[in-house]
Amino acid sequence: MKNLTTRLLMISIVTVTFFSACKPKNLNNAVSGDAAAKAYVAPGKYDEYYNFLSGGFSGQMSVYGLPSGRLLRVIPVFSVDPEKGYGYSEETKPMLNTSHGMVPWDDLHHPELSQTNGEVDGRWIFGNANNTPRVARIDLKTFRTAEIIELPNSAGNHSSPFITENTEYVVAGTRFSVPGDNENGDVPINTYKKNFKGYISFISVGKEDGKMDIAFQLKCPGVNFDLSHAGKAKSHGWFFFSCYNTEQANTLLEVNASQRDKDFIMAVNWKKAEEYLKAGKGKKEIVKYAHNYYNEKSHTAISEMRHEVTILDTKELKDICYFIPCPKSPHGCDVDPTGEYIVGSGKLAALIPVFSFDKIQKAIADKAFEGEFDGIPVIKYDAALYGEVKKPGLGPLHTEFDGKGNAYTSFFVSSEVVKWNIKDLKVLDRVPTYYSVGHLCIPGGDSRKPSPKYMIAYNKITKDRYLPTGPELAQSAQLFDISGDKMQLILDFPTIGEPHYAQAIPAELIKNNSVKFFKIEENTNPYVSQGEGNTKVVRTGKKIDVYMTAIRSHFSPDNIEGVKLGDEVYFHVTNLEQDWDVPHGFAVKGAVNSELLIMPGETQTLKWVPDRVGMFPMYCTDFCSALHQEMQGYIRVSPAGSNVPLTFSTGTNLPKEEAAAKK
């Protein structure tokens, strides 16, 4: 209670500070006294929603509870995570394999939940790698990365991983246009217009197992593809991509890609593309890309290199792609829950254009084109436009929907969120954000069925919102209650990395499916020890395999002798626990990689190459019981030519006198 009082008091102080210091545009929307209660989740109680945030340059995805803003988990996706052994254990290393070899880092911008009938279903969440183009699928039963597929012909996979309404496809549009992988890339950079192309990948997703496969790629004009969203309901079968740099500049884009009054939204008829594919109009090209898959039974990832992709050339194959002019370097490209309205957000614009799916269809039928861009028809702006939201703010970025006929658009330049009505295009409310908001999230806000209780704004600048922590501050999210007519700020919470896009989903759709432990009987890892009686140490030349078990609170074996300098030791540790939330950790002195964190019923392997003769301790890193600090052992390393025999034991390697006394 004291806490709550203090918290309320602080909020009132903060409020006062804001009134005097920052002069918010709308005083009614500053923090009010009941904000703490609205964001309060009592100790031991669950949040209502899961909120999945992109980790940006951390390469990971973070999971928060709403409305509390509690950090629940950081899921390693594209970057190594020594805490979890991800990318360090022999079993997880293949997950980060690419055609360039092992890549330990990437930049994850957009999480996207799987959908069934246009509604979030809580099965998987996808994430994009922006630097070395890849798409990951995370299994929401385990909250672990289950699969990663690399994208050929691609650079800066930004307009990704948005999905169609039954998760038929995940798309990936290249931000950087480049010469195709199969073409000569050794050309002058200033031949962009001639040699550079934009590729959009349609990745099919297995209905039951979620397995990803590149079904086809669309070869498109060379521009920058930024964001995208699938049509839904009536517009199912179409996909919409925002494009900038239609100037096709290759240098100083800040100036040179901001010349034209309008860039494009590209409408893609993917059902038509499927028809062409079926009719054999695709061209197979030799490329190279990795496909990595994690098997939850063997607890092992497998990486395989693939060498072929099917390309559909949209210049030759008519009626797949159409350009729609859209003001000023559009970023967000968002489709409302009915599927009729497509909202483009030109980040240098001072208005929001809303396009009509019906009008786009009619314009295509009537050939209401103003010309072509690199072989693709350009629909007349007015023929596609439903209307414009006039003077909403500066620099619209992204729009989410509440399913009640309203849209919420973030404004980076004027640092605010604006709520407006889709039908009459009138602004209804606006709130300031602190500071410079990027994306927004309403649970299910890009689906056919939003759950409009909360909205979260992910801000690019933190500045004075938190206690100073040196030059770098945690980035910030702000939670708004949107259940009433007016948006109300109720909570700030810090985030990991940089939150770009985010998704949220009612907790009920995920929490009951969560795996609590892996059944030890089903563990098919080739190095599993099914019980302590099966533990052993095997030498094969200079390779030593330690088949080890962990249970509260000892390792078996915990004394190993006969390892020699020059040996490579593989610790295959099986956690014999069969209960929720009892991982064991494993660390050995001098290991140049990381620890292992082994879930109940799982086997994970750490490679260790001793670099000197001596005694090497190993221990459990994850507090497991009252005798956790006793969970330790030793490995004796002898010189290369030593004749110390290879021995291993648990509890029996006693001093000679004691052993004799025991007998």
Added chain:
Amino acid sequence: MKKLFAICIISAFMSACGGKTSETDEPSTGESSIEKTSDGNPSYDPKRGTGKFTSVDINPKLDVSLADSGSAIFSVKCGSCHKLTGEKLVGPGWKGVTSRYSAVWIMNFITNTDEMLNKDPKAQAQLEICLVRMPNQNLSDNNARSLYEFMRQNDGVK
């Protein structure tokens, strides 16, 4: 004034969130004989313990195949901490366990470990000796029965 407001909020939460807690979430009180068991029995039967089992069908003659499957489960899920002799390792040795406890108590203990450790006097007495809570190893009913048969075999039943 602020304080009063806070109190109002808290009481609102207390009434709104005061849902039921599940049996296993209840904190250990250390007392057991007067509590209700999960199936609503008014008094605690220390011979039965607490759990789903109220009786166990036992043939005087050993079921060898059942004991064999119990032995296999023992080696994966139990053998890290229990010896088959009377010697304590992490937990107590198994020799004589079937004469120290009733069959139904053992079945309840190995399938409902957390609640038993929270409530049962004999289980708590063992915890005071071993100081490591026995892990819940998620045994099925059949697993538990097999293990009990293996314990009988270990105690000399033929």
